[in-house]
Amino acid sequence: MRLDVVLRVVSKLLLPFMLMFAAYVQLHGEYGPGGGFQAGVIAGAGIILYGIMFGLPAAQSIMPPKLVEFLVPLGVLIFAGTGVISFFYAMNFLDYSALGPVTGLSEQYAQILGIIVVEIGVLVTVASTMVAIFYGFAGRGQD
Amino acid sequence: MEFAVNSVLLTMMAVISIAIIRMQNLFGVVILAGIYSFLMASVFMVLDAVDVGMTEASVGAGISTVLFLSVLGLVKVRESKSIHTPLLPLFVAIVTGGVLIYGTWTLPEFGSALSPANAHVGALYLERSMPDMKVPNVVTSVLASYRGFDTFGEVVVVFTAGVAVLLLLRRGSGRAKAMRRNMVARGLIPDNQLTDEERAQKEAKDAS
Numbered sequence: 001m002r003l004d005v006v007l008r009v010v011s012k013l014l015l016p017f018m019l020m021f022a023a024y025v026q027l028h029g030e031y032g033p034g035g036g037f038q039a040g041v042i043a044g045a046g047i048i049l050y051g052i053m054f055g056l057p058a059a060q061s062i063m064p065p066k067l068v069e070f071l072v073p074l075g076v077l078i079f080a081g082t083g084v085i086s087f088f089y090a091m092n093f094l095d096y097s098a099l100g101p102v103t104g105l106s107e108q109y110a111q112i113l114g115i116i117v118v119e120i121g122v123l124v125t126v127a128s129t130m131v132a133i134f135y136g137f138a139g140r141g142q143d
Numbered sequence: 144m145e146f147a148v149n150s151v152l153l154t155m156m157a158v159i160s161i162a163i164i165r166m167q168n169l170f171g172v173v174i175l176a177g178i179y180s181f182l183m184a185s186v187f188m189v190l191d192a193v194d195v196g197m198t199e200a201s202v203g204a205g206i207s208t209v210l211f212l213s214v215l216g217l218v219k220v221r222e223s224k225s226i227h228t229p230l231l232p233l234f235v236a237i238v239t240g241g242v243l244i245y246g247t248w249t250l251p252e253f254g255s256a257l258s259p260a261n262a263h264v265g266a267l268y269l270e271r272s273m274p275d276m277k278v279p280n281v282v283t284s285v286l287a288s289y290r291g292f293d294t295f296g297e298v299v300v301v302f303t304a305g306v307a308v309l310l311l312l313r314r315g316s317g318r319a320k321a322m323r324r325n326m327v328a329r330g331l332i333p334d335n336q337l338t339d340e341e342r343a344q345k346e347a348k349d350a351s
Contacts, residue, residue, distance in 0.1 A: 025197075030278045033193035035286060037297075041201040048209055065313075072305045079295050094291040111276035115287040118294070125298050129305030130206055136312030137213040 004053070011053040018046035026123055030115065036122025043123070044130030056138050065135055068128045075125025082117050094118075148189055156182050167222045173211040180204035194282045 026039035051059030086098035096114025100107055159179045166172050180203030187196035251258035268285050278284040286294050326332050327341050337345065 029283050030280055032280060033197050033282070035194070035283050038194070038197045038201055041198075041206055045201065045205050045209070048206070052209070069309065072302060072309075076298055076302045079298050083291070083295065094295065096288060096291075108275070108277050111288060112278065114291075115276070115278065115283065118287050118291060119283075122294070122298055125302055125305070129301050129308075132305050133210060133308045133312075134213065136308050137210060137217070140217060140312055 008053055011049055015046055015050055018049070019043060022046065022123075022127075026119065029119060030112070036119035037126055039119075040123040040126025041130060044127040044134075047127075047131050048134045051134060051138060056135070059131075060135070063131055065132075068132045068135065071124050071128035072132060073125075075121045075123070075128070078121030078124065079118050082114060082121070145189060149186065152182050152186050152189070156186075168220060169215055169218075169222055170212075170220050172222075173208055173215065176211070177204045177208040180207065 022039045022043035025034035025042060026036060029035035029039070047059055047063050050062070082096070082099075083094035085102060086092060086095040089098040089101060091098045094114075096111045097107055098110075099105065099113050099117075100110035103110065103113065105113060156179060159175050159182070163172050163175050163179070166175070180199055183203065184196040184200040187193075187199055255261070268281055268289055272278055272281045272284040276284055276288060278288075323332075327337065327345065332341075334342070
């Protein structure tokens with residue numbers, strides 16, 4: 001469509017900044033507002049914006065549905081796996097102190113590492129679920 | 144100053160709510176709902192709940208609007224006429240609203256040091272976040288560490304929602320199609336739920 005050219009160019013320009021901002025919100029979550037959930041939604045919104053502007057096949061070529069379906073449970077497994085590690089050191093579920101003996105870090109840094117890993121799990125599940133829901137609705141209209 | 148900002152934001156939200164109720168065009172309703180979410184995010188900013196404001200802006204105004212719009216692609220854009228009188232819903236809404244307002248009477252004053260949020264574990268979290276894990280943003284340390292189990296539950300909820308949507312909306316894979324063909328062949332699907340193609344195949348089979 002001819003009239004869409006402004007929207008198309010702008011959304012293409014915005015996409016890398018959106019994903020970059022998602023990474024910032026994710027990694028800066030310990031110091032400022034944000035965290036895995038918000039970053040996941042922003043990253044998912046980036047893919048969805050691309051899908052709206054360039055069509056579902058274009059979005060699915062950068063984020064294949066098979067990969068999305070793989071990532072939805074992967075995030076939960078990352079979160080749960082971090083918790084299960086503490087069982088091997090006779091600690092409670094999700095006690096990040098157990099990461100200390102595993103990695104050789106001090107107690108404080110083990111806590112930070114636990115938070116970072118767990119937030120990555122949140123990011124993966126939230127972002128892929130948002131994209132999966134969008135694919136579900138958008139793919140429905142094409143039948 | 145804060146009172147003025149809050150008054151303006153809440154008045155605009157009330158106006159938008161009335162506009163959403165009165166509007167028949169669903170496209171306009173979706174856009175107004177997005178604006179409502181942005182105003183709500185601003186209210187959270189005024190209340191110093193930056194993390195919640197960020198979530199509201201990205202989920203409420205961003206993702207929800209997009210999902211509503213993609214649903215609008217599948218249904219009619221104009222609201223269809225209601226088939227029942229609005230009296231019962233109005234009654235339920237007034238009673239629920241009344242109960243909620245009654246509930247606010249016993250809430251502690253905003254920002255009160257004696258409120259349960261500040262008097263119980265809240266102060267402990269604020270005190271111990273830095274020595275425990277050197278994380279200045281207490282919201283993150285509570286969400287991911289002190290209350291990690293709750294957050295794990297939230298992620299499982301998101302996961303469940305994703306799986307449910309995939310099961311309901313995913314376009315039929317090869318296996319699902321084969322299963323359907325099998326069910327049609329065995330006559331397990333009622334006639335009025337067959338597609339035209341399947342009905343033609345069945346009639347051809349019956350005729351032979």
